Amino acid sequence: MSGLLIEDLRVTIGTAAGPVHALRGVDLAIPPGTFLGLVGESGSGKSLTASAVLGMLPEAATVDAGRVLLDGADILKASRRELRRIRGSQVAAIFQNPVATLNPLIRVGDQIAELIRIHRGAPRRRAAVEAVDLLAAMGIAEPRRRARQYPHQYSGGMAQRAALARALACSPRLLIADEPTTGLDATVQAEVLALIVDRVRAAGASVLLITHDLAAAAQVCERVAVMHDGAVVEQGPTAQVLTAPRDPYTRSLIDSYVLAVDGDTPVEAR
């Protein structure tokens, strides 16, 4: 099957206090060209799931069972060399705190061009031109000037646009967006989310959006999966999961999110 398929993924992490069963059987499916929102609170295992898909599980983690199939190939079985090829050309990622994910010492344009050269073998000159075009496509004004700047000269929202440009530079089939709008201002969040939808749809890729922000997932994802304590407790079409949750944890999460107490009564100060 094409797209991303995670089957019964179980991961244990060795800590100072002993082994922790961080993922206890995660099942997820993202058909090509679709958006899946993976929502949950901190410690639920959603970011660890993303690390597994990127083949970047922490050293202390051991995979006890399961498969992570990207277009039919198991990422957990890939060699280091294969992983390097997969990351960037088949799966790419953007993260929270975009300024920190860009190399502070290299001009933004050069960072994007470098990827284009490595993965597509484009000549230096053409890669540089393409990098500027990509920045322009991400809605960055004066892309030529901006390409010559360093990450610290970018605002948070702009840095996330640049990070997205870098992630999409090699036309990946899957984009992992791990809390891409957390920490950005609300109005900038909306712009960045809209940009992700627009650019990824244009490229025909699929997205795994990891977020604690239910509203962000609701806005852009066809399907939503809810994680709690290392397991997916519920997944399905967004409207169904968010308006008619079957799992009690999902219900309580949504109630917290809209700040309602005792089921349906919204919290009122007055």
Next chain:
Amino acid sequence: MTALDVRPAARRGPVARWRILVPAAGLAVIALVSLVGPFFLVDPLDVGAGEPLSGPSGAHLFGVDQYGMDVLSRVVSAGRIDLLLALSASAIALVAGIPLGAFAGYRGGAWDQGLLRVAESFQAFPTMLLAMGVTLALGPSLPNLVAVIAVVNIPLYMRLARSAVIPLREADFVLAARCAGRSTFQIVRQHIVPNIAQVAIAQFSVTCAWAIQVLAGLSFIGIGVRMPTAEWGSMIRQGTDHMVTGQWWLSVFPGLAILLTVLALNQIAAAARRWGGPS
């Protein structure tokens, strides 16, 4: 819900502990021997302890110097003086420098600038030269030596404390203490200084090591501790004349003592730094 600690289990704790325990144990042995040793050894000032310039033997493990004094006994008793001077000078520098620097960093503004300028003017001199100048002017007494070493180190502690304090100044718990109506003095004493103790300990070890070397250096050039008081630097100096004629034990043993002490102190400092800042 607890956040996962994804640090590999056996990476930080044990290694760091080993790195600090070994040099600390070494230093403790040196200190203990210097403290207790003289009670079991011959008088370090006894010029009739053995045949002058006789080499290491069963009776005189480190040999005998040109005046007939036992070298082992002198190396051990010199440890008392060297460690005492280094520790007291470093302690004075720490006790004066850390609060001053913490205060300057916390207050900011004119206080900060003023104190910084004073510290810089001290640091503008090469420290060894400053130490030589003061000892020559005031005379080479032990208190003077301590004072000189302390004074040239105060600016180091000030700058150290200041740069550690500046991020703490805006920390929420310091703002909270201000909301609790605590005075600047109380905040610096209760919240700031304890939180920079780690860097201070690292610097303290470095200063001690440095002080021992300076003391030895001053004594070596003849303006530190004077004969016949046993001191590692002056012992090395006494021995240099005889190195060429083959009586190596006069200089080598005090030299080794300095080497081991300084090495232990520097390793403690390195380990303390590795342990990191305020947790």
Next chain:
Amino acid sequence: MTAPLLQARHLVKRYGRGARSVVAVDGVDFTLHRGEILGIVGESGSGKSTLGRILLKLTAPTSGEVWLDGSRVDRLSERAFRPYRRTIQAVFQQPQAAFDPRWTVRRSIEEFHLLRGEPRSGAAATIEALAREVRLDPALLDRLPGQVSGGQLQRLSIARALAARPALLVLDEPTSALDVSIRAQIVRLLLALRDEERLTYVLISHDMEVIRAMATRVAVMRHGVWVEEGPAERVLGAPAHPYTKKLLAAADAGMDLIRPGRGR
């Protein structure tokens, strides 16, 4: 009619001098009466946190006046202001950063209990009562901040503020560092405490849901300027300023899917 609890008169805070200066707070006026919850909304760089610090007398305003309980306080020395510290207290965003990492929680709370000017002998019992008031086991008091979860620590920082027995709390992003389920608990706790302790809040937040759930009055700040202020229903229900509309639209995007049929 008693004097308003808190008044800001044309507050300005300018950093730096001359052409390169930055105005963080640009002429803010407001009056806060007892029992109100004033929600101050704004994005990063709007000056809302600087305003909070000025009210707490952690930062001096460049010009303007702060009146607390009928007295002008912005010019007072720290020593002269000390009695007012009992009246106005704060809860900060990062609970882990708000406690001295080397002190037990109990000792941190004792520091605030001193403001009451009561004998120390009664402190232990009072502090344990405060822990229960924020719905925590007093056993947590003897832990270090690093050994307590973020949500519990935020409750403890509320308990600590209450240890001074204040009339007014400045809440600076009190839930922004917390997970949503914890956020809901803290909001509920703050609302309950307001009734139990007759508190007044200045609530600084970028989280429109928290503002919606708590504020009786809402002010919107942008670039240091108070762009709109009014009763919460009016500002959130029928915003007048285009920036307020934009903020609300951004906050509401996706929310319609999550709470169809749930009332505002």
